[in-house]
Amino acid sequence: MLKFTPDTNVLVLTGAGISAESGIRTFRDSGGLWENHRVEDVATPEAFNSNPVKVWEFYRQRYQDSISSKPNPAHLALVKLEQFLGDNFLLVTQNVDCLHIKAGSKRVLEMHGSLANCICTKCHSKLAIKDIDLTQPIPLCPFCNGILRPDIVWFGEIPHYLNIIDDALRKCSVFIIVGTSGVVYPAAGFVLTAKLMGAKTIAINLGKPDNLAYIDEFYQGKSGDILPGLVAMWIGE
Structure with a gap:
């Protein structure tokens, strides 16, 4: 023993x-989808570059889910x-x-990474999600006005x-x-x-x-x- x-x-x-x-639903248990989204559409750098509004919509919901989960x-x-x-x-x-x-x-x-944080793609500042304006379709950095991205390691990243x-x-x-x-x-x-x-x-x-x-x-x-x-x-x- x-x-x-x-x-x-x-x-x-x-x-x-x-x-x-x-x-909290897992990718493998959702038929290869995350909340009816393909990985390629919401969890890759390419997805964010091509449609940051859609990616932020997805991670806003995941952030809210994480807040309510125990x-x-x-x-x-x-x-x-x-x-x-x-x-x-x-x-x-x-x-x-x-x-x-x-x-x-x-x-x-x-x-x-963490749903609690985001990172500026321009000045690389790390901010708490709770401190940014999530009503914006694409949240912007309060320091340099650059585009913020979720602090998540996406597929293809280290x-x-x-x-x-x-x-x-x-x-x-x-x-x-x-x-x-x-x-x-x-x-x-x-x-x-x-x-x-x-x-x-x-x-x-x-x-x-x-x-x-x-x-x-x-x-x-x-x-x-x-x-x-x-x-x-x-x-x-």
Whole structure:
């Protein structure tokens, strides 16, 4: 039976599955569409360049959805694990909905960006969405009047924090994957790095992930049902 001490170095990767349990629809569960939009139309730099009004309409709605959504027991279990491990805990999420931060997680890397922020395409200032005028069809930067874009890593762009994540993968003794199908790279390849460096690998997901061959322990089901009990066991509660 796996037991953690405060010195255990744990890296957690979360994906769309954990957010789905809070009512946020996933791309894979929507027949290849996000709210009836093709990925190519709303989640690529080319889409934004050709039709920024449409892209902003889409992300306004996703931002509103994120505000109304609440963390579920899986998010709260990860907060408890972080409180036990302190600086030996790091959470990397592919989600952009801010639910981990809303739950109380502190050591979080949002590798695909955040719905809470936007970036100026001209002066590169980062602003909180709540501080900009969302009534504009295309929100403009208050500093330089440049076009703002959502702070989201779109398909074809490089995720944030890859160097930090790679370092954490090489140092962790336990790598935990929650709510991800193991399909989208580079995140799907993280487990291989952790495994090769000697980490214990654990996954919780509704379905068997594509990278199951690199996972030592797999728990199939809802993360909100499974993770709280696992965390309690791991920290000896």
